Amino acid sequence: MKKTLFILFFIFCVSVFSADYFNSKALFKKIAYMPTGFTNGLVFDGQSFFTTDRHKDILYEFKGNFNDGFKIEKFVELPDYEPSALDFNGKLFAVSDLEKEFIYLIDFKTGVCVKTLPAPYKRITGLAFDKDGNLWACIYRGKTIAKISKNDGTTLREIKSPSPTVSAMCFMPSKTREGYLWVADRGKDRLYLVDIQSGLTIFYLKSPVPYPTGIFYRDGKLYVSCYQKDEIYVADINSIKNKCERFDIRDAKVTVYSTVECMGTGEIKDANVYIAIPENRDNQELRVTKLDGKYELVKDQYDQKVAVYSAKDMKNGDFLNSKMEVEGRFYAISYKIFPDEIGTEKDIPEDVKKVYLKDDEKYVLTSPVIQNVIKKVVGNEKNLYFKARKLFEFLADRINYQMIGGWDIAPVVITRGTGSCSEYTFSYIALCRAAGIPARYVGSVVVRGEDASFDNVYHRWAEIYLPPIGWIPVDVNAGDEEWQGDKCYSFGGIANRFLITTVGGGNSKYMKWDYNVSVDYKTIGKANVRVESFAEWDVLRSKKLMKTDYDTNLKFYNFEKRSCF
Known part of the structure; x- marks a missing residue:
């Protein structure tokens, strides 16, 4: 009889944001x-x-x-x-x-x-x-x-x-x-x-x-x-x-699944599943995160926590399974930004500039396409808010949403005029960084319609650093609206249907350019690898959410062992 190692990982996360909320x-x-x-x-x-x-x-x-x-x-x-x-x-x-x-x-x-x-x-x-x-x-x-x-x-x-x-x-x-x-x-x-x-x-x-x-x-x-x-x-x-307004409360449970299966006559020599671990943020207060199976906890260069599941020498019929369960409270948020009150580039912390102004392979900041947009759209604008907002308006008007697979570099996407949410995001990050505004991305799993729903498409958007506020969300894809009154919400606001799992600035040591879940493997022969990753949203069966009392101590519980975990 096979033994199984079953580990439950509980974490009460420290909030990465400290906004003063109102309603x-x-x-x-x-x-x-x-x-x-x-x-x-x-x-x-x-x-x-x-x-x-x-x-x-x-x-x-x-x-x-x-x-x-x-x-x-x-x-x-x-x-x-x-x-x-x-x-x-x-x-x-x-x-x-x-x-x-x-x-x-x-x-x-x-x-x-x-x-x-x-x-x-x-x-x-x-x-x-x-x-x-x-x-x-x-x-x-x-x-x-x-x-x-x-x-x-x-x-x-x-x-x-x-x-x-x-x-x-x-x-x-x-x-x-x-x-x-x-x-x-x-x-x-x-x-x-x-x-x-x-x-x-x-x-x-x-x-x-x-x-x-x-x-x-x-x-x-x-x-x-x-x-x-x-x-x-x-x-x-x-x-x-x-300040940040929080409203439209949603209490929910989210489960993220990933499976790697060997279905051929060959072998999977090495397989790794990387699951991004979420933290408390303006839009989410997480009561518990539970990870099943044997994994290693690591952090990448952007301080993103990742659970790494690994398996070796997988043969036909072997699985590498991973699962994360999250319960929490989710909010719609909207920052009320007064452009007069926004600081200058001198007010941005040096450690933020060092990490979130540099180039990466998806951005290509020196491209003539990027530089020409900065000259044309930003011009002589000095206010950080209006620099970022003008680029948001430009990109929302320039790109039409189209998900056809693959994530092309920013200059290609801007020239072509179509892209997925990730391509919108990479393009916006490239433009902001080229204009001197620190920018990064966040990745999430999404409620798709009903409270109990299935998501394997996910969603990503940008965040920019505006002093003295800090990081604010900017979703150019969602900002593709006819009326300014609808468009403005996506510059500083998001709905209550997102569990943000991932924060990144570029090619992550573990997640690469992925978010939520990333998978890599090496094979010998005709391994015929099947990979499936998705998330399930569900309503909380108990309405009694625990009082938020965050603790960074990690608690591990060891049970039995299974060879493929």
Whole structure:
């Protein structure tokens, strides 16, 4: 009777990230009720709120608190018949008119309309004065946001709208740039931060209300009002700068399998299976990792932990089996990156630069293809965020997803214009490193639809180093979206359906360019080797997850032995 060695490996992993997490649900606080219904637009001058009533064609000022209630202090009749948006420049209110397609500048103290401007669009839903006093206007079902002259309403510039269902807008000043626009989306219940200078949507917050038709920024606070609930909410925006939001919890069990089988008349002289061991990260808290069988624990040059299963002299019918079980809690995450707050190349640690700026065979940083993209896309840009973001936008537009086997080098993929997720990732890493931004990749197993699902395709994406945050996820493949409001999520965010097992920067000593699982072998004669690797996701049968109390001590339990392990 054969003896079997059965080893269980338990590890409570130390978190490799130390982000300060928040959740949008707790970020916004209800502070006021609207004293009237059918409101569009919101302004707060530090003491009073202002809004319009689209039925009565009136601009209201109101004050109050929850104890004493909220009451109207003053109102003026508007020259329009369907007010749809509102903003304030410190002296005059701007009000848009859906029916007549005009924008009116109102002196609230006197009730006088001092100027009438032609609207650049029909159905304006948001207005915002910028730092120069010009107006920005967004529209429902429009693809652009327009900047118009404060003097005569001439359209000066257009940028991409984050969504087709935008419903309100306001301006937020910037330390180093032209400023930002906060844009509300009634269709997807989001609040987007849009950079005026580049026209890029940076990130979004979840709206605290189902129908945001008023939004206003003042002194680090963002105010949002709701057409449906007649309520006002406020959030401290300074409290989330460069922090990570975690949401959409998934408790799950993941099992990774790999089998090497000798099916021919020859022999497998040596066979090795390398399984990447996951750690706790922003997106995952792992309760237990269990490895079956006899293995050796090693680390590669990127500090990736690997379990190595080996067998020798395998004949027909022999197997080398390996299995890893992981239980844990998985999150969707999204970094709220404020480009003004990002450091420079001097702020990147030298040990990070040394490892994650160097070339490797898949990258070819000196290639004319890579260098020409850097010159064309990055140009004279100095901000690390916008360097990386411009390269993300370029590659998402340039490459179409196509998985045909093999992982070609970055210059070939960029020239060809098609690639798999790994080829997207290698190309992005090459461009970032050539631009002076440290970059690496992570590999994962993926929930494919249902909570209990099978995955043998896997998924890989990049991470870049932005000081003072550290490593953030960038998935160019997932960022291939039409609307900026959808595309921005993939720059700094991932969904809750990934178990990240692998972190690498290039050709790993053990994993090579693979992730999750890697296999190599040597044969004699007609060995006819069969290799199968895949992962299974399943729901946790017990909802009682252990309290996270990480311990780096490894515990081994030895039982019986089988010759092929």
